[in-house]
Amino acid sequence: MILVTGATGTIGSDVVRLLAARGERVRAMTRAPERASVPDGVEVVRGDFDVPDTLERALKGVDAVLLLSAPGPELPRHDLAPLGPARAAGVRRVVKLSAFGAGDTGSARVGAWHRPGEQAVQESGLAWTLLRPSAFASNTLGWAQRIRAGEPVPNTMLDGTLGVVDPRDVAAVAVEALVSAGHEGRVHTLTGPELLSVPEQAARLGRLLGRPVTTVEVPLEAAREQMLGSGADPAFVEVVMDGQEFVRAGRGAVLTGDVERVLGRPPRAFDVWAGDHRGAFIG
Numbered sequence: 578m579i580l581v582t583g584a585t586g587t588i589g590s591d592v593v594r595l596l597a598a599r600g601e602r603v604r605a606m607t608r609a610p611e612r613a614s615v616p617d618g619v620e621v622v623r624g625d626f627d628v629p630d631t632l633e634r635a636l637k638g639v640d641a642v643l644l645l646s647a648p649g650p651e652l653p654r655h656d657l658a659p660l661g662p663a664r665a666a667g668v669r670r671v672v673k674l675s676a677f678g679a680g681d682t683g684s685a686r687v688g689a690w691h692r693p694g695e696q697a698v699q700e701s702g703l704a705w706t707l708l709r710p711s712a713f714a715s716n717t718l719g720w721a722q723r724i725r726a727g728e729p730v731p732n733t734m735l736d737g738t739l740g741v742v743d744p745r746d747v748a749a750v751a752v753e754a755l756v757s758a759g760h761e762g763r764v765h766t767l768t769g770p771e772l773l774s775v776p777e778q779a780a781r782l783g784r785l786l787g788r789p790v791t792t793v794e795v796p797l798e799a800a801r802e803q804m805l806g807s808g809a810d811p812a813f814v815e816v817v818m819d820g821q822e823f824v825r826a827g828r829g830a831v832l833t834g835d836v837e838r839v840l841g842r843p844p845r846a847f848d849v850w851a852g853d854h855r856g857a858f859i860g
Contacts (some may be wrong), residue, residue: 582626601655644698710766733821
């Protein structure tokens with residue numbers, strides 16, 4: 578039995594689908610089981626990182642866990658919460674979805690939410706794998722409303738680039754780490770096949786749509802004030818701003834071959850993801 582936490586999110590839902598298609602026994606954990614849509618045969622359980630008895634029930638009879646927590650200041654607490662119950666339940670393997678930059682100790686905040694969880698997983702006594710994906714291609718869906726309206730896309734990262742990765746590839750690697758040997762004690766840094774900046778991603782979308790998609794540079798201080806004004810947690814805002822500075826300084830410009838080594842094929846290009854989601858950007 579494989580337990581997938583965060584089972585209704587971008588990565589979690591894909592992992593559940595892929596595991597079910599392979600005939601694996603899957604248990605999907607979510608705080609709202611009544612709203613979960615899963616393939617036939619998948620067990621859905623209520624689980625909350627802040628409610629220990631729900632974790633104990635979710636972990637009963639489980640062999641492997643995908644540890645996936647929503648980003649935010651509470652993430653370290655949520656990463657640690659299931660590890661003790663997992664050991665008590667006899668779980669053998671844990672795969673943690675972390676983030677690009679979590680291993681960069683030269684940064685005060687980039688990846689800081691993930692570092693305590695990474696360390697706890699490595700010291701858990703379970704067979705462990707860490708996945709550190711770069712920026713998801715699906716992050717551009719946050720631009721969709723502006724693009725449909727013909728408005729420019731805000732750019733806080735200037736010409737900084739990232740190895741933008743298709744989240745479907747991240748999910749596929751997570752599945753292999755959960756069910757296949759050879760991933761124990763490994764850190765997989767997951768990127769797409771090319772480095773892309775915000776203006777380059779916008780230009781790619783423009784070519785796909787047959788009309789220009791422009792960008793407008795936004796100073797970090799203006800972005801900070803906008804997020805704070807919308808009610809965002811100040812701690813969350815500072816980590817986001819630190820991430821923007823990380824990319825602006827060129828520290829996100831990393832490509833790896835980890836996706837291809839795990840899946841036996843090249844990672845999907847941004848253009849492939851965009852073509853498959855073209856409808857989201859059409860007004």
